[in-house]
Amino acid sequence: WKEFLSERTRERQNVNLMQLVYGETESKSTTKAGLQQRGTENDDSDTEFFVPKGEGTKKPEEPVNDDNIDAEDCSKFVNFASQSDWKSQESIESIRSRFVSKGWSKAARGGGSRDVD
Amino acid sequence: MGKVSYMKLKGSQNLRLRLLLATLSSKSIVIEDIRSEATWPGLRPHEVSFLRLLEKICDDCVVEINETGTKLKYKPGIIMGGRHLVHDCGVSRSIGYFLEPLIVLGMFGKKPLTIRLKGITNDSKDPSIDTFRSTTLPILKQFGVPAEGLDLKIESRGVAPKGGGEVLLSVPMVPNSLKAIKWVDEGLVKRIRGVSFSTRVSVQFENTMIHAARGILNPLLSDVHIFTDHKAGAQAGMSPGYGISLVAETTSGCVISADTTVSYARGEDDADLEDDRKDLIPAEEVGEQIASALLGEIKQGGVVDSTHQGLLFLLCALCPKDVSEVRVGKLSPYGIEALRHIRDFLDVKFVMKPDASTGTVTMMCLGSGFQNLSRKVS
Numbered sequence: 001w002k003e004f005l006s007e008r009t010r011e012r013q014n015v016n017l018m019q020l021v022y023g024e025t026e027s028k029s030t031t032k033a034g035l036q037q038r039g040t041e042n043d044d045s046d047t048e049f050f051v052p053k054g055e056g057t058k059k060p061e062e063p064v065n066d067d068n069i070d071a072e073d074c075s076k077f078v079n080f081a082s083q084s085d086w087k088s089q090e091s092i093e094s095i096r097s098r099f100v101s102k103g104w105s106k107a108a109r110g111g112g113s114r115d116v117d
Numbered sequence: 118m119g120k121v122s123y124m125k126l127k128g129s130q131n132l133r134l135r136l137l138l139a140t141l142s143s144k145s146i147v148i149e150d151i152r153s154e155a156t157w158p159g160l161r162p163h164e165v166s167f168l169r170l171l172e173k174i175c176d177d178c179v180v181e182i183n184e185t186g187t188k189l190k191y192k193p194g195i196i197m198g199g200r201h202l203v204h205d206c207g208v209s210r211s212i213g214y215f216l217e218p219l220i221v222l223g224m225f226g227k228k229p230l231t232i233r234l235k236g237i238t239n240d241s242k243d244p245s246i247d248t249f250r251s252t253t254l255p256i257l258k259q260f261g262v263p264a265e266g267l268d269l270k271i272e273s274r275g276v277a278p279k280g281g282g283e284v285l286l287s288v289p290m291v292p293n294s295l296k297a298i299k300w301v302d303e304g305l306v307k308r309i310r311g312v313s314f315s316t317r318v319s320v321q322f323e324n325t326m327i328h329a330a331r332g333i334l335n336p337l338l339s340d341v342h343i344f345t346d347h348k349a350g351a352q353a354g355m356s357p358g359y360g361i362s363l364v365a366e367t368t369s370g371c372v373i374s375a376d377t378t379v380s381y382a383r384g385e386d387d388a389d390l391e392d393d394r395k396d397l398i399p400a401e402e403v404g405e406q407i408a409s410a411l412l413g414e415i416k417q418g419g420v421v422d423s424t425h426q427g428l429l430f431l432l433c434a435l436c437p438k439d440v441s442e443v444r445v446g447k448l449s450p451y452g453i454e455a456l457r458h459i460r461d462f463l464d465v466k467f468v469m470k471p472d473a474s475t476g477t478v479t480m481m482c483l484g485s486g487f488q489n490l491s492r493k494v495s
Binding site for chain 2: 017018020021022068069070071072073074075076077085086087091092094095096098099100
């Protein structure tokens with residue numbers, strides 16, 4: 001029955017994602033990005049004095065609905081860069097499986113002896 | 118002329134996507150409330166420039182803008198294509214902004230398109246010219262776009278604020294339609310390539326960036342080659358700057374990219390802030406940042422990076438009536454917007470199957486049966 005349950009959860013997740021994208025409600029990530037853009041905008045301008053309509057300071061909790069219709073038209077999404085420190089051994093190991101040189105690069109570095117330090 | 122029914126839209130968001138889809142699906146649109154409440158209302162120079170570009174490559178399209186620029190009426194015409202066209206993209210957005218929709222339009226023209234674009238070749242907001250060459254064009258080839266005639270040549274580079282770059286784009290037309298694909302295997306990263314550039318500054322900036330980027334990438338992969346492209350004189354545009362574009366190639370032929378550029382900020386015309394010149398990010402930090410961004414993209418999984426999701430979905434939707442299946446990482450905001458607009462204009466809905474173990478999403482859709490209509494008319 002566990003399998004059955006997990007199967008059903010997966011089904012539901014599936015529907016949820018489609019609802020997020022196609023449903024009337026704004027999807028989470030869009031809202032988040034909208035807020036981020038808003039955030040950077042606000043950093044630049046002196047919003048303490050002038051609060052133009054629709055550009056005002058918004059609390060991150062507040063849902064942005066239809067008022068980000070003027071969101072910037074930009075396909076680039078720079079969000080991953082700051083997520084983890086790619087110098088730390090942990091994060092390097094977490095991504096190593098995505099590279100072909102998994103085996104031999106370790107060997108080349110002396111059987112992974114440098115992994116220790 | 119009979120009455121035209123317009124599709125009503127609001128706001129300046131996704132203007133390129135809307136105009137592109139309107140043109141492809143021959144639907145007239147009217148967009149209201151374009152920054153109607155902003156300090157500087159109406160269309161921005163780059164948006165107007167994009168409309169002019171549409172007029173250039175299409176026959177019989179009608180663009181009407183009201184006095185304040187807050188309302189736009191667009192009736193699409195026939196995509197003509199043509200040779201020896203020239204367009205000045207201005208300096209408010211980079212050439213990448215124009216290229217993204219232009220390559221798709223070019224494929225469905227009556228004739229192959231060859232156009233010279235002038236402006237900013239590299240900036241941090243849009244995909245750079247180098248990314249287009251290394252990543253975007255190979256993605257098109259996956260869909261059966263003929264490789265001959267698909268080219269992007271960098272004649273000179275230019276960065277913000279003054280630009281001065283020039284590129285030559287040629288897009289072949291798709292004879293009939295694209296080819297539906299099943300593209301779900303992202304493979305393993307086998308090599309990383311890249312191009313760094315510098316204009317009007319010392320080549321030392323490039324070496325520092327490359328060194329820093331390699332510092333992050335080499336522990337994972339030894340096959341990392343980043344080429345330098347130092348420009349001087351007339352080829353270097355009018356402003357100093359430097360940048361780097363990295364691309365990871367996988368065993369299954371996927372290309373995943375990340376790029377950035379550092380230059381002085383342009384005099385923002387839409388913001389009321391004074392020209393405070395921030396210090397430029399040091400080259401070493403740029404190299405590390407971009408290598409990290411690339412690893413972040415690789416970690417996401419999927420057959421394309423987050424920047425190209427929108428393009429990928431669009432191409433899938435423009436396929437013949439056949440099932441396409443692609444796998445992407447976490448949906449990017451632009452990708453989601455693209456999905457919504459594709460539904461509105463082309464009536465194509467994707468089925469999404471999230472894969473919890475890898476964090477990727479498998480997207481399936483039935484193509485809209487789109488054909489190169491412009492060509493048929495002749």
